[in-house]
Amino acid sequence: MxxxxxxxxxxxxxxxxxxxxxxxxxxxxxxxxxxxxxxxxxxxxxxxxxxxxxxxxxxxxxxxxxxxxxxxxxxxxxxxxxxxxxxxxxxxxxxxxxxxxxxxxxxxxxxxxxAQGPLVDTYLRSTRQGNDGHVWWRGLKSSYTVAGRVFTPRQLAFEVGHGRAPHGQVKSICGEQFCVAYEHLTDGVVHWQREHLATAS
Structure with missing residues (x-):
């Protein structure tokens, strides 16, 4: 060079x-x-x-x-x-x-x-146990900010119970419109799985 x-x-x-x-x-x-x-x-x-x-x-x-x-x-x-x-x-x-x-x-x-910790804390603090396994949200707001993310009560409950964010709309399958027991909630993926299993059997 x-x-x-x-x-x-x-x-x-x-x-x-x-x-x-x-x-x-x-x-x-x-x-x-x-x-x-x-x-x-x-x-x-x-x-x-x-x-x-x-x-x-x-x-x-x-x-x-x-x-x-x-x-x-x-x-x-x-x-x-x-x-x-x-x-x-x-x-x-x-x-x-x-x-x-x-x-x-x-x-x-x-x-x-x-990611789960603050959600679980908020879920436990904001809900009360009802009859027949139903869980009711205490607050009246339609959305809540937790750890920098915005959730509806159902979205938050779903993520706490399923360990992942929901895909699509979260719906109650127990017949109680305002129930947020995560066992009673489905999203697009869970709904598809349920239909697929029902069809397969």
């Missing part, structure tokens, strides 16, 4: 994954949103749950979580995990000598558990 050449040298360039993070978008939440002051107050817990929910939807959430684990980040929400969760996962990774793929599975499992 000619040492006097002024032509730029071509090198591989890998874009920084952090530039793709939702939390870096202009006009998004301020930095403080990712650093709740604790877990003692309901406001702090809701802030942490909301931050985690936003993280889990981010296109680089897994990169962020593994980066925070490697760096032993001790503060704030990163990759949808709080500091206690990261410490727990780090201990397990070290103890069981988990591979990158196995670590990713553990992270995803923590996300799934976190």
């Amino acid at each position: 000619n040492p006097s050449s002024t032509r730029a040298i071509s090198t591989d360039h890998t874009p920084d994954w952090r530039l793709q993070a939702d939390c870096r978008r202009p006009g998004y939440f301020g930095t403080d949103h990712w650093f709740p002051t604790g877990t003692k107050t309901r406001k702090d817990r809701e802030q942490a749950a909301d931050a985690k929910a936003i993280c889990r939807e981010c296109p680089v959430a897994l990169h962020c979580a593994t980066w925070a684990l490697r760096r032993r980040e001790e503060d704030g929400i990163a990759g949808g995990l709080d500091a206690d969760q990261r410490r727990s996962i780090r201990r397990r990774v070290m103890k069981e000598q988990l591979s990158s793929e196995q670590t990713a599975d553990v992270i995803r499992a923590a996300w799934a558990k976190d």
Whole structure:
């Protein structure tokens, strides 16, 4: 190569994954949103749950979580995990000598558990047990925001009971219009399965 050449040298360039993070978008939440002051107050817990929910939807959430684990980040929400969760996962990774793929599975499992927690809390707090297995919603609002997501009572009840978001409209099959017992609710998938089984038999 000619040492006097002024032509730029071509090198591989890998874009920084952090530039793709939702939390870096202009006009998004301020930095403080990712650093709740604790877990003692309901406001702090809701802030942490909301931050985690936003993280889990981010296109680089897994990169962020593994980066925070490697760096032993001790503060704030990163990759949808709080500091206690990261410490727990780090201990397990070290103890069981988990591979990158196995670590990713553990992270995803923590996300799934976190996603269910606030929903279960809201369901238990907002319902009362009726007769004949029916469950009634206490509130009068048609939608509720939980961990950054908006649900109707039936959608929330369905996800708590079935462990997944509903597909299509959620309907009651018990004959009680306002029942939110998740055993009495179907979505498009459950309805299709029921019809398919009925046809097969």
